[in-house]
Amino acid sequence: DAKTTQPNSMESNEEEPVHLPCNHSTISGTDYIHWYRQLPSQGPEYVIHGLTSNVNNRMASLAIAEDRKSSTLILHRATLRDAAVYYCILRDDTDKLIFGTGTRLQVFP
Amino acid sequence: NAGVTQTPKFQVLKTGQSMTLQCAQDMNHNSMYWYRQDPGMGLRLIYYSASEGTTDKGEVPNGYNVSRLNKREFSLRLESAAPSQTSVYFCASSDRGGRNTEAFFGQGTRLTVV
Numbered sequence: 001d002a003k004t005t006q007p008n009s010m011e012s013n014e015e016e017p018v019h020l021p022c023n024h025s026t027i028s029g030t031d032y033i034h035w036y037r038q039l040p041s042q043g044p045e046y047v048i049h050g051l052t053s054n055v056n057n058r059m060a061s062l063a064i065a066e067d068r069k070s071s072t073l074i075l076h077r078a079t080l081r082d083a084a085v086y087y088c089i090l091r092d093d094t095d096k097l098i099f100g101t102g103t104r105l106q107v108f109p
Numbered sequence: 110n111a112g113v114t115q116t117p118k119f120q121v122l123k124t125g126q127s128m129t130l131q132c133a134q135d136m137n138h139n140s141m142y143w144y145r146q147d148p149g150m151g152l153r154l155i156y157y158s159a160s161e162g163t164t165d166k167g168e169v170p171n172g173y174n175v176s177r178l179n180k181r182e183f184s185l186r187l188e189s190a191a192p193s194q195t196s197v198y199f200c201a202s203s204d205r206g207g208r209n210t211e212a213f214f215g216q217g218t219r220l221t222v223v
Contacts, residue, residue, distance in 0.1 A: 096154060
């Protein structure tokens with residue numbers, strides 16, 4: 001399984017944008033880049049995913065580097081409810097979903 | 110919309126006891142997964158099932174068995190529980206062709222083995 005590298009933790013102030021980076025230098029051409037987050041005491045929830053082009057949805061934006069070796073999850077205006085662990089995951093055709101250690105995001109009022 | 114339902118939510122076992130964790134999804138998904146999450150750690154895949162009747166080992170399968178009873182249900186069994194299996198267990202499901210689909214997770218089963 002292809003691996004991802006994320007910072008252990010990041011901090012943000014409320015209502016500021018947050019850019020969460022992810023490196024995946026061994027990504028293959030058909031791997032999709034997925035992001036999930038886990039709020040305290042809850043199961044993970046899907047945030048966004050993409051293959052090559054940048055993606056937007058109601059929760060976040062995903063910016064994918066042209067060589068696909070890195071990506072950035074963008075929360076446009078962080079709220080206290082966005083405090084969570086964010087996982088960047090590569091999904092291949094084996095149908096597995098393998099988590100790494102993620103980035104713990106703290107949001108301050 | 111129930112999504113992915115796990116039972117029980119909490120369980121305390123004595124060492125050596127057995128139990129089955131139940132998981133059901135109502136989204137007609139083909140793929141289902143079992144994970145464990147130890148305190149302060151990320152999720153680790155125990156077993157997964159790509160379709161009814163098929164199962165495959167994940168990262169940490171030792172000490173567990175699974176059964177994909179039908180398309181809706183995927184159970185995880187601990188035959189002889191050990192303190193090292195104290196963890197929070199999550200079940201998940203996703204549609205076939207997982208790369209381009211999202212996965213849905215249950216709320217977890219918190220298991221303590223004493």
